Amino acid sequence: MSDGTVAVRAEGIAKHYGGVKALNGVSLAVESGEVFGIIGPNGAGKSTLFDILSGFTAPTMGTVEILGRDIGGLPPYRIARTGVARTFQRTAIFGDTSVENNLLYASHTTQRHSVLGRMRRSEAWARDRSSFRAKADAVLALAGLASVRQQTANTLAYGMQRRLAVAIALMKDPAILFLDEPAAGMNEHETEDFVELIRRISPGRTILIVEHDMAVIRALCGRALAIADGQPVVIDTPDKVLTHPQVVAAYLGTDDE
Ligand SMILES: Nc1ncnc2c1ncn2[C@@H]1O[C@H](COP(=O)(O)OP(=O)(O)OP(=O)(O)O)[C@@H](O)[C@H]1O
Ligand SMILES: [Mg+2]
Known part of the structure; x- marks a missing residue:
């Protein structure tokens, strides 16, 4: 369902808040039509990455292109016109x-x-x-x-x-939809309904989804990026990402799955 064009490209993204390096050296290329997952423990930098990819926050370093266009310096309403929409971690x-x-x-x-x-x-x-x-x-x-x-x-x-x-x-x-933990707090039945909804809306769209529920990532995503402590760990199929030793290690000792 990907047509080979790149919907969202990020190169060398870093975001520093004072001394906190929320992100450091994240790059990705999400093809048009992909459902792409982003996973990582609490505080890994997932929402910060979403804010940067969707143009809500400027990166400290690095570039973001939406459908081939560099969004650096564009105000959010201009970015929205390129066909981007998002949901927030807390329901709005x-x-x-x-x-x-x-x-x-x-x-x-x-x-x-x-x-x-x-x-x-x-x-x-x-x-x-x-x-x-x-x-x-x-x-x-x-x-x-x-x-x-x-x-x-x-x-x-x-x-x-x-x-x-x-x-x-x-x-x-939207041609490109960003969903930040859309299934958080849902029971099993609600989650199943939600996965069906995303399947229905995905044809013809590019969807990026941050999610802690790995069943949702497995059910929906062709590829996923894992980040830990602001650093990229791996981009691959959900199965490969979720069994990657560094990803497993990053989740050990946290409350996440
Ligand atoms: N506006 C800000 N000012 C200072 N620090 C921030 C700001 N936003 C995020 N951070 C820090 O950046 C890091 C990454 O936060 P972020 O919210 O992106 O993580 P996350 O992966 O989305 O976590 P969660 O799974 O809990 O939603 C954290 O250490 C956080 O405290
Ligand atoms: Mg978050």
């Missing part, structure tokens, strides 16, 4: 409003209220609303949330709230 949904409104806000985050006010009274608004509904219908069906579209988000089961976070990201129809 609007808990007090409906599932559908969560998607509506997601599709208007780049608009200003004054513009919205004018659109409401215009034909453009009506057109926009019907295209929003079509898009929301498709995303809700894909995410298995159609039956709860009017439900208040924070009354949903936990697994559904996490799927809503993915649905919000899907409203942008």
